[in-house]
Amino acid sequence: xxxxSLHKAAQLSKLQEVTTVIFDKNxxxxxxxxxxxxxxxxxxxxxxxxxxxxxxxxxxxxxFLHKLSMGGKEHxxxxxxxxxNNTFEFKFFLLSDSWFVVNPTGCYDLYDQLTGLMTExxxxxxxxxxxxxxxxxxxxxxxLILDINHLKNINEMFGYLAxxxxxxxxxxxLKKYTRGxxxxxxxxxxxxxxxxxxxxAHGTMQYIQKLEEALNAIKFCFNDFNFDVELxxxxxxxxxxDLVHKLIExxxxxxxxxxKSRTSNIEYLL
Numbered sequence: 001x002x003x004x005s006l007h008k009a010a011q012l013s014k015l016q017e018v019t020t021v022i023f024d025k026n027x028x029x030x031x032x033x034x035x036x037x038x039x040x041x042x043x044x045x046x047x048x049x050x051x052x053x054x055x056x057x058x059x060x061x062x063x064f065l066h067k068l069s070m071g072g073k074e075h076x077x078x079x080x081x082x083x084x085n086n087t088f089e090f091k092f093f094l095l096s097d098s099w100f101v102v103n104p105t106g107c108y109d110l111y112d113q114l115t116g117l118m119t120e121x122x123x124x125x126x127x128x129x130x131x132x133x134x135x136x137x138x139x140x141x142x143x144l145i146l147d148i149n150h151l152k153n154i155n156e157m158f159g160y161l162a163x164x165x166x167x168x169x170x171x172x173x174l175k176k177y178t179r180g181x182x183x184x185x186x187x188x189x190x191x192x193x194x195x196x197x198x199x200x201a202h203g204t205m206q207y208i209q210k211l212e213e214a215l216n217a218i219k220f221c222f223n224d225f226n227f228d229v230e231l232x233x234x235x236x237x238x239x240x241x242d243l244v245h246k247l248i249e250x251x252x253x254x255x256x257x258x259x260k261s262r263t264s265n266i267e268y269l270l
Contacts (some may be wrong), residue, residue, distance in 0.1 A: 019092045026086065029261040037092065040077070110185040114164060115171035123185025125192050127244055130183075130195050134238045141238045142196040142204045145251040146174075149230040149259070150188040163190075164223040166229055169218065177210045191255075201237065201268065206232055208266060232258040233266040251260055 022032035028046045044050050053059075082089040110121050118126070127143065134141045148170060155163040167190070174184050174192060187193040196204060211231065220229050234255025236247060254269035261267065 005172075009089060013054055019094070021090045021092070023050075023088045024086065025088050036094065036259075040092070040094075050090070096207050112238070115167055115173050115186050117174070117184060118185035118193065120193070123187065123195070124184060124244065126183050126248070127193075127195060128184075129246065130197070131238055131242050131244065135240060139198050142199045142201070142202050143238070143247055143251050144194040144196070145187060145191055145202070145234045145255045146194065146231050146246075147191040147255060147259070149232055149265070154227065158222055158225055158227075160227075165222050166220065169220065170215075170229065170231070173211060173214045173218075177207070177214060193251075198266070201270075202236075204235055205266075230265060234258055235266065235268045237270050 019034055019036045020032065021030060021034075021037050023029065023046070025047070028048055030045055041050065044053060076129075080091045082091070087194050092134060111117065111122075126219075135270055148166060151163055151166060153167060167186075170192070171184075171186070174194070178184050178194060179197070181197045182199075183195045183197075185193045197208070197209060204247045213229060215229060216223040218229075220227050230254055234251045234253070234257070236250040236254060238247065250269045254267040257269070258265050
C-alpha cells in the first residue's frame with residue numbers, strides 16, 4: 001500500500017488538529033509551542049522532559065496511535081519527529097473521531113490488511129494504556145478474545161478464500177457494533193481482541209447479544225456453498241494492578257472453556 005499524504009489523511013480524519021513543537025537542541029528548551037501542546041503535556045518545557053514522559057507512557061514509538069484523556073474526553077494521538085541541524089521538531093496529530101483513521105505518520109502496520117482491524121501489536125499497545133487508565137480513573141473495562149468456531153474446517157472444505165471471506169464478514173460486524181471509543185484488533189489468525197471502554201459485565205453481555213443477532217442474520221455463502229458461522233467469547237474484566245499478560249491469559253482461559261462447553265459459547269473469567 002502506498003503512502004497517504006498528510007492532506008489526504010486530514011480529510012479522512014474529520015476532527016484533526018496538528019501541532020508543531022520546536023525544541024532548541026543546544027539549549028534543550030522549547031522555542032515554539034501552542035496551547036494544545038501545553039494542555040496535553042503540562043509542565044514539560046524541555047526536550048529531555050518530553051522524552052521522559054513519552055518513555056514512561058510507552059509512547060516512544062511514533063508508528064502507533066496512543067490514547068490520551070484531556071478535558072474529560074478521549075483523544076487519539078500520533079506524532080512524527082524531524083531532527084534538524086539546530087532544532088528538533090515534534091509534529092503532533094490529535095484525532096478525535098474514531099480509532100479507525102489513517103495514521104498521518106504514513107505507517108500502515110497499525111491495521112491488518114485482510115480485515116482492516118488493528119494489528120495484534122497495536123491492540124496490545126492500546127491494552128497497556130487502557131489498563132493504566134482504568135486503574136487511574138477507578139473505572140471498569142472489559143476485554144474479550146473471540147474466535148471463529150471451526151474456521152479450519154471451512155478452509156479445508158471450501159478453500160482459504162472462503163476462510164478469508166468469513167474473517168472479513170465477521171470483522172465488518174465487529175466494526176459496525178463496536179463503539180468508536182473502543183478498540184478491535186485481529187489476534188492470532190482466527191481470533192479477535194476487543195477492549196470495551198468503561199463497560200461492566202452487563203454491558204458486555206448486551207454487546208455480545210448484538211453481535212450474535214447480527215451474525216445469525218447473515219447467510220454465509222461462498223461459491224454456492226452455504227454454511228453457518230459461530231463465535232466463541234472469552235471475557236475478563238480489568239483488575240486493580242493488572243498486567244497485560246495476566247489479563248490476556250484470563251481471557252484466553254475463558255475462551256478455552258467456552259470452546260469446550262456444550263451449553264454456552266460465552267465464558268467469563270474475572
